[in-house]
Structures are given as structure tokens and as C-alpha cells.
Amino acid sequence: MTLAPLREWGEGxxxxxxxxxFFGAATFLMIVCCFNLFAAEISQNDRRSGTAFMTRETQAMxxxxxxxxxxxxxxxGEALWKxxxxxxxxxxxxxxxxxxxxxxxxxxxxxFDPARGRPIDLEQRINLCRSERQHAxxxxxxxxxxxxxxxxxxxQSRGMPITAGTDERIRPFVEAGRALFNRRQGQLDLSCxxxxxxxxxxxxxxxxxxxxxxxxxxxxxxxxxxxxxxQRRLRSCxxxxxxxxxxxxxxxxxxxxxxxxxxxxxxxxxTPAVRP
Amino acid sequence: xxxxxxxxxxxxxxxxxxxxxxxISHPMETGYRHDTNGAPIPRDIxxxxxxxxxxxxxxxxxxxxxxxxxxxxxxxxxxxxxxxIELTWTLDHGDPVTQTANITVE
Numbered sequence: 001m002t003l004a005p006l007r008e009w010g011e012g013x014x015x016x017x018x019x020x021x022f023f024g025a026a027t028f029l030m031i032v033c034c035f036n037l038f039a040a041e042i043s044q045n046d047r048r049s050g051t052a053f054m055t056r057e058t059q060a061m062x063x064x065x066x067x068x069x070x071x072x073x074x075x076x077g078e079a080l081w082k083x084x085x086x087x088x089x090x091x092x093x094x095x096x097x098x099x100x101x102x103x104x105x106x107x108x109x110x111x112f113d114p115a116r117g118r119p120i121d122l123e124q125r126i127n128l129c130r131s132e133r134q135h136a137x138x139x140x141x142x143x144x145x146x147x148x149x150x151x152x153x154x155x156q157s158r159g160m161p162i163t164a165g166t167d168e169r170i171r172p173f174v175e176a177g178r179a180l181f182n183r184r185q186g187q188l189d190l191s192c193x194x195x196x197x198x199x200x201x202x203x204x205x206x207x208x209x210x211x212x213x214x215x216x217x218x219x220x221x222x223x224x225x226x227x228x229x230x231q232r233r234l235r236s237c238x239x240x241x242x243x244x245x246x247x248x249x250x251x252x253x254x255x256x257x258x259x260x261x262x263x264x265x266x267x268x269x270x271t272p273a274v275r276p
Numbered sequence: 277x278x279x280x281x282x283x284x285x286x287x288x289x290x291x292x293x294x295x296x297x298x299x300i301s302h303p304m305e306t307g308y309r310h311d312t313n314g315a316p317i318p319r320d321i322x323x324x325x326x327x328x329x330x331x332x333x334x335x336x337x338x339x340x341x342x343x344x345x346x347x348x349x350x351x352x353x354x355x356x357x358x359x360x361i362e363l364t365w366t367l368d369h370g371d372p373v374t375q376t377a378n379i380t381v382e
Contacts, residue, residue: 066283069346072301075279225304225345 041197041263042211049267050210050275053201058222062274070151070220070272073144073227077152080145085136091149094133098156106154107269108163110258112170118251119173119258123150123229141248147227151218154271162215162269165262177259180252186243192256207276213264214257216273227272230257278302278370282363284377288355296327296335297350300365300373306341324366325349330359355381 051059061067081098084090095101110119113128120128126149127138139146165174181192195204196212203209217230224232231253235245246253283297300322307319319341327335334353358381365373 064283066281066297067299067348069299069301069348071281072279072299072346075281076277076301079277222344 049213049215053208053210070227073148073151074155077148080149085134088134102153102156104157104160106157107160110254112167119170119254121254121257147218151272157269159268161266162261162264173255174259174262177255180256181259186241188241190241214260215267216270219273219275221275278373280375282375282377284361287380290381292355293352294355295352299348301346304345320368322365322367326364328362357381
């Protein structure tokens with residue numbers, strides 16, 4: 001699916017060629033006029049969740065818990081929360097009722113892990129709990145189980161403001177994520193910021209470019225026909241600019257997740273969000 | 277694990293048209309795809325959905341491979357009397373999935 005834009009831009013269009021001089025001049029003027037707007041972070045008041053860029057039909061799907069397909073994963077996660085691996089306690093065995101113990105947790109992840117000296121995301125936190133406390137094999141990235149458990153935990157914080165990145169120990173990693181966000185990469189030589197800071201609200205092929213606030217992960221993408229993590233989303237975007245996607249769980253991926261969450265600080269969590 | 281979400285109004289007036297919404301988790305594997313080794317992935321879909329109102333069939337749908345994963349099916353029926361609405365999804369593989377909901381008609 002992510003190959004579509006290049007294919008469309010690549011096809012020759014005679015009309016575009018004859019007008020190229022005009023558009024070249026117009027683009028130059030636009031760049032000069034708007035220079036101060038480029039590479040600038042979105043001001044706090046202008047920030048909008050991806051929900052705001054969707055059609056009314058997709059918004060309605062997200063808002064109705066009986067129509068939101070992400071809720072299937074939340075239900076699945078609830079069953080897994082109570083399900084004990086062989087010879088170990090279940091998540092509920094230690095943490096009890098997730099509605100109380102997990103409330104607000106997802107809003108502060110990725111969070112600093114003192115044992116590792118760096119931030120870890122919610123999926124990694126769940127897997128650490130599995131390997132260190134439950135002595136069970138960690139769940140692979142993007143498996144039904146890991147996405148379901150993460151969605152269930154994150155759903156407990158729905159509506160709460162994002163607080164990730166406020167810990168002082170985590171500042172250098174927020175900055176590393178910001179550097180990654182602003183770094184041009186791939187064959188298209190694009191940074192995340194060039195689309196999501198500078199050109200949000202405009203269209204890329206048929207789709208609106210949103211502001212890239214990770215407010216609803218794990219989220220249900222209609223394009224994927226499944227629930228997926230923020231890391232999966234970042235990998236698709238990386239692939240879209242023809243760069244080599246980072247491996248699941250790579251420190252840079254987590255830094256980028258952390259920067260995006262910090263960038264969306266104060267915005268309410270929507271897990272499980274629905275996106276086109 | 278197959279999860280289903282159904283939305284049936286708990287109360288309705290006699291003769292009123294009520295909307296029933298259903299959502300079920302299922303991959304809806306088409307049977308036309310191949311894995312990374314080139315081997316075909318066998319078809320695995322929900323092929324039939326039936327709704328019964330106090331035992332009487334009020335809605336039926338045949339599903340086909342082009343239908344997206346996690347099918348969302350919604351339909352209207354007339355609230356006739358209090359009782360049970362039973363929804364059944366029949367799968368290519370495995371036992372049918374059934375969910376019931378009670379409705380009170382005044």
C-alpha cells in the first residue's frame with residue numbers, strides 16, 4: 001500500500017510538464033513567503049489528534065465501543081490478563097484489577113527503566129514482566145497476544161492526558177528522538193518533520209497528512225485490517241520514504257516513540273483508535 | 277480466540293424497527309494468497325451469518341472471500357415481543373460462534 005504514492009508521482013503527465021515553470025516559480029515564492037513556518041514545531045494550540053483528520057464515518061466507528069474493531073483486541077487482552085502461563089501467576093495475580101492498577105500507565109510510556117538506563121515502551125515493559133516475573137518466553141512483536149495485552153493495558157488510560165517524557169533522566173532520549181524526527185532519510189530524502197510538522201492537513205495522494213501524534217496506539221488500521229503497534233506504524237512510514245526500517249525494539253525506535261509521545265503531551269489517550 | 281461484540285437494544289416498543297450491530301474477530305483469509313515460500317494459504321472465512329429472534333430466522337447473510345477481516349454486520353428487524361436474539365457465525369474451520377442477547381418489548 002505504501003508504494004502507491006511514488007507510482008502515482010512517477011507516471012508522466014504532459015500537463016504537469018508544460019506548467020512546471022509556473023509551478024516552480026510559485027513553489028519558490030511559497031517557500032520564501034512561508035520560510036519561517038518551515039521546520040517549526042506545531043504550537044500547542046494547533047495540535048490535533050489523527051481523529052480530527054478522519055471522515056465522520058471512521059470517527060463514529062472509533063467512538064462506538066460496539067463498532068470499534070480495536071475493542072476486539074481489548075477483549076482478547078482482558079482474557080490474557082487473567083490467563084496464567086504454566087507454573088506462574090497471571091498478570092491479574094499480581095496487578096489485580098487492571099481498571100485500577102493500570103490506569104494512567106500507558107500515558108507515561110515509554111518510561112525510564114533504571115535497570116537498563118534507557119526508556120522502554122509499553123510492549124517491552126509487558127515482555128519484561130513476562131520474562132522476569134512470570135518466567136515465560138517473551139511475546140514476539142506484532143503477535144495477537146502482545147498487541148491485545150498492550151491494547152488492554154492502554155485502554156485503561158483512555159481519556160487521560162499523555163505525560164511521557166517529563167522524567168528528567170529521559171530528556172537525552174527525547175532529544176535523540178527529536179533528532180531522528182528531523183533527520184532526512186531514505187531515497188526520497190524526507191524527514192518525519194517535513195510532512196508532519198510542515199505539511200500536515202495537506203494531502204499525500206488521496207490521504208490527509210496528519211500531525212503524527214501517537215494518541216491511540218495500539219490502534220486498528222483499516223488498511224492493515226488488524227490492530228498494530230506504534231513501531232509498526234513507524235516502520236511503514238520509514239518504508240514509505242524508501243529508507244531501511246529500524247528493527248522492532250531498536251533503541252532508536254523507542255527514542256522516536258518517546259519523542260512523539262512527549263510532542264503529544266497533554267493530549268488525551270484514545271486507545272484503541274481507528275485509523276484509515 | 278474469537279471475540280464477538282453485539283449491540284442489541286435492551287428495550288424497544290412493539291412494532292418498532294430496531295438496529296442490531298455485530299462485530300466479530302476473524303482473519304477472513306481469502307484462499308488466494310501465498311506465503312513467503314510460495315505455498316498457498318488455505319481459505320479460512322466466516323461463510324454464513326444467521327440471526328434468530330425467538331427461534332425464528334430474521335436475517336441471513338452469505339459471506340465471501342472479498343469481505344474484510346473482522347466483519348461488521350448490521351441489520352434492522354421489527355421488535356415483535358420480548359425474548360432472545362441469537363446470532364450465529366458459521367466458520368470454514370472450527371465450531372460456529374453463537375452470541376445471545378435479551379430484548380424487552382413493551
